[in-house]
Amino acid sequence: MVYGVAFALGGHRVVAVDIDARAIALLSKGKPTFFEPGLEPALKRALRTKRLSFSGDIAGGVQDAKVAFLCVGTPSRPDGSIDLSYLEAAARTVGEGMRSARDYQVIAVKSTVLPGTTEAIVRPALEKTSGKVAGRDFGLCVNPEFLREGSAVEDARKPDRIVIGALDTRSARALAAVYRGTKCKKLTTDLRTAEMVKYATNAFLATKVSFANELANLCDAFGKLNVDRVVEGMALDPRINPRFLKAGLGFGGSCFPKDVRAIVAAGREHGYESRLLDATLKVNDLQPMRAVDLAERAVGTLEGKRVVILGLSFKGGSDDVRESRAIPLARALIQRGATVVGYDPEAGDAFRAEVPEAEVAPDVRSALAQADVCIVHNDWPQWSELRAAHFAGMRRKTVVDGRRILRREAMKGVELVVLGG
Ligand code: UDX
Numbered sequence: 001m002v003y004g005v006a007f008a009l010g011g012h013r014v015v016a017v018d019i020d021a022r023a024i025a026l027l028s029k030g031k032p033t034f035f036e037p038g039l040e041p042a043l044k045r046a047l048r049t050k051r052l053s054f055s056g057d058i059a060g061g062v063q064d065a066k067v068a069f070l071c072v073g074t075p076s077r078p079d080g081s082i083d084l085s086y087l088e089a090a091a092r093t094v095g096e097g098m099r100s101a102r103d104y105q106v107i108a109v110k111s112t113v114l115p116g117t118t119e120a121i122v123r124p125a126l127e128k129t130s131g132k133v134a135g136r137d138f139g140l141c142v143n144p145e146f147l148r149e150g151s152a153v154e155d156a157r158k159p160d161r162i163v164i165g166a167l168d169t170r171s172a173r174a175l176a177a178v179y180r181g182t183k184c185k186k187l188t189t190d191l192r193t194a195e196m197v198k199y200a201t202n203a204f205l206a207t208k209v210s211f212a213n214e215l216a217n218l219c220d221a222f223g224k225l226n227v228d229r230v231v232e233g234m235a236l237d238p239r240i241n242p243r244f245l246k247a248g249l250g251f252g253g254s255c256f257p258k259d260v261r262a263i264v265a266a267g268r269e270h271g272y273e274s275r276l277l278d279a280t281l282k283v284n285d286l287q288p289m290r291a292v293d294l295a296e297r298a299v300g301t302l303e304g305k306r307v308v309i310l311g312l313s314f315k316g317g318s319d320d321v322r323e324s325r326a327i328p329l330a331r332a333l334i335q336r337g338a339t340v341v342g343y344d345p346e347a348g349d350a351f352r353a354e355v356p357e358a359e360v361a362p363d364v365r366s367a368l369a370q371a372d373v374c375i376v377h378n379d380w381p382q383w384s385e386l387r388a389a390h391f392a393g394m395r396r397k398t399v400v401d402g403r404r405i406l407r408r409e410a411m412k413g414v415e416l417v418v419l420g421g
Pocket of ligand 1: 145146147148149150179206209243244245246247248249250252253254255256288312315316
């Protein structure tokens with residue numbers, strides 16, 4: 001959806017197709033199917049240009065296209081491996097649309113797939129139903145997306161890099177034409193390298209986050225050390241970029257956990273045991289427990305205590321609770337006998353569906369009323385506006401700041417425990 005909007009605003013004619021009729025109906029009316037800052041106005045603007053339309057007729061949409069992007073999900077199976085059934089089904093349907101196309105077309109895989117998948121799964125599915133041959137009759141590319149939730153529209157409209165993995169030069173040229181107006185770093189590779197770039201990027205960034213989290217835990221173990229100051233000092237070294245070294249209660253979302261698990265599982269299948277990435281995941285699994293430990297250290301047993309989690313989405317600015325560390329955090333607190341109350345500006349309903357045993361409050365004040373402990377889990381910017389008065393209704397004013405986002409000077413009278421603080 002985000003790329004459809006971005007391409008249309010960039011001057012292309014776009015047909016966005018899906019098997020989900022409800023989504024098509026909503027989107028045609030300018031209503032996004034999920035919360036993403038700036039998406040609704042951008043979608044409405046794109047629709048007004050008349051260059052963007054939505055349709056349930058996939059084959060029909062593909063038939064007249066110069067380029068078709070495959071953007072379907074590649075979710076994790078319970079063992080961490082990736083489920084390619086949606087991608088394969090979509091490629092078959094796209095192939096049907098290609099059958100009646102007269103001109104040369106390029107099919108570009110935007111879904112995140114392991115090295116070799118486009119060749120082994122997508123190519124045969126397209127060839128089988130289209131009756132055409134990749135490289136001779138149509139082009140084939142891998143074009144990973146690097147969108148961040150919360151700034152997806154901006155990331156799609158003004159990317160900082162474009163990676164095109166191509167079967168051959170003609171495919172690469174045809175896909176590059178789509179991005180002609182986009183000024184940024186561009187890299188053309190073979191298909192497998194582009195597939196690996198996406199995993200390598202996410203695995204590295206996830207490892208940076210786990211590194212920062214481990215550093216915060218070490219700082220706490222030594223005491224009187226602020227992890228952000230330490231990172232600031234590290235980043236004086238021109239080889240160290242401080243971005244993604246912000247310690248917290250772990251990484252979540254639709255990409256990092258899934259992609260790291262997938263590359264570890266695939267490595268194992270290929271006979272390689274990844275120790276570093278395995279540790280990245282282990283640190284991430286344990287990190288929400290740091291907040292539980294800090295809370296327990298402050299108030300003793302959590303049995304019978306009312307514990308508030310501020311921020312339920314996997315990061316501020318999003319309503320997405322997929323792999324949010326607030327979920328294992330809430331479950332661990334409940335297991336220790338606490339009553340859990342959550343609050344989030346956008347993710348309350350989604351969280352309730354994941355952890356029905358937890359209460360979800362409509363605002364900060366009612367969440368905090370009569371609470372014994374408050375844990376700040378994610379980084380919504382509004383947490384930095386909170387003052388001691390907001391916590392006045394708590395029974396015991398103990399606050400665990402898992403993101404170092406609260407302003408200490410505004411917290412007089414509150415027992416503030418800061419992770420990595
Ligand atoms: C990520 C990648 O950034 C993006 O390029 C890719 O296309 C999809 O996955 P996203 O899942 O939207 O994007 O979130 P991101 O901002 O990367 O954050 C991922 C997780 O790491 C969040 O839970 C976030 O809170 C956490 N994080 C990030 C930290 O804890 N500390 C940091 O310094 C950065």
